[in-house]
Amino acid sequence: MNPIIIVAETGSDITPELAAKYNITLVPMHVTFDNHTMDDGSFPVQKICDYYKETGKLPRTSGCSPDDFMLVFDAIHTAHPDAQILYLAYSAVTTCSYQSAVIASEERDYVTMLDTKQVSIGQAAIVIAIAELLQKNPQMTLSEAVSASKALSARTKMCFLPDNLEFLKAGGRVSNAVCLGSRILHIHPCIEIQDGKLVATKKYRGKMKKIARQLILDYIENYNLDRSILWFVRTVGLSDDVRIIAEETAKECGFQKIQWLQANGVITTHGGPAAFGLAGFTE
Secondary structure: OOOEEEEEEHHHOOOHHHHHHOOEEEEOOEEEEOOEEEEOOOOOOHHHHHHHHHHOOOOEEEOOOHHHHHHHHHHHHHHOOOOEEEEEEEOOOOOOHHHHHHHHOOOOOOEEEEEEEEOHHHHHHHHHHHHHHHHHOOOOOHHHHHHHHHHHHHHEEEEEEOOOOHHHHHOOOOOHHHHHHHHHHOEEEEEEEEOOEEEEEEEEEOOHHHHHHHHHHHHHHHHOEOOOOEEEEEOOOOOHHHHHHHHHHHHHOOOOOEEEEEOOHHHHHHHOOOOEEEEEEEO
């Protein structure tokens, strides 16, 4: 085993299976229903949609606390006292997690941190790629791993399309008028991750089955994505038709590998049900 162990948040949407395969430790972010807080990834995400339908309110999301990180850092250090921890963080401008890790890393000189400036599959793509690199190169140093992580973060592009704006409206991110117009005209704003921030860019009009294909084609062309792998994310409720079209489009464009992830609670709370996103690396 490489003496470098990667840590990331559950907001990366990395599955427990992938985490186990690549020796990645996931720190829980949190979702609060009224006064009941649950760890992200510990409950069916349909619970979020049901809660909104029943109450008209969204649960609250929160990042990892210093205690969350301390527990993880100490557990890793106890099990692997000679290992270095490389924390590849969820975008620092969107959550308190990174600052919590800074606090938790005090007097723990075996922890190194890097802001990936990504969320969900954007973060996952970086984390998994670095984990694969460490497995293939067991002699890789921490400095080399950090340099590779920085280079890969700079090449990562991610976006998503919400199916509707109800959850964004409920969260105070769009107005009632914008939400209504979107619903009537079938307008879907493309949300891109730019320098760690979520930015609405191009608007797509039509049913998700149609515009998912166009989004993929546009994104590949705009950023000249590396054809080795394309990442897709879906929130609960995305139709099989959209998934099939997305995969067919990626294959037509020459991608060698397609990796799907199911969004956990944090991403679902912000994106809403039946949302679709993609991520890849620029050439």
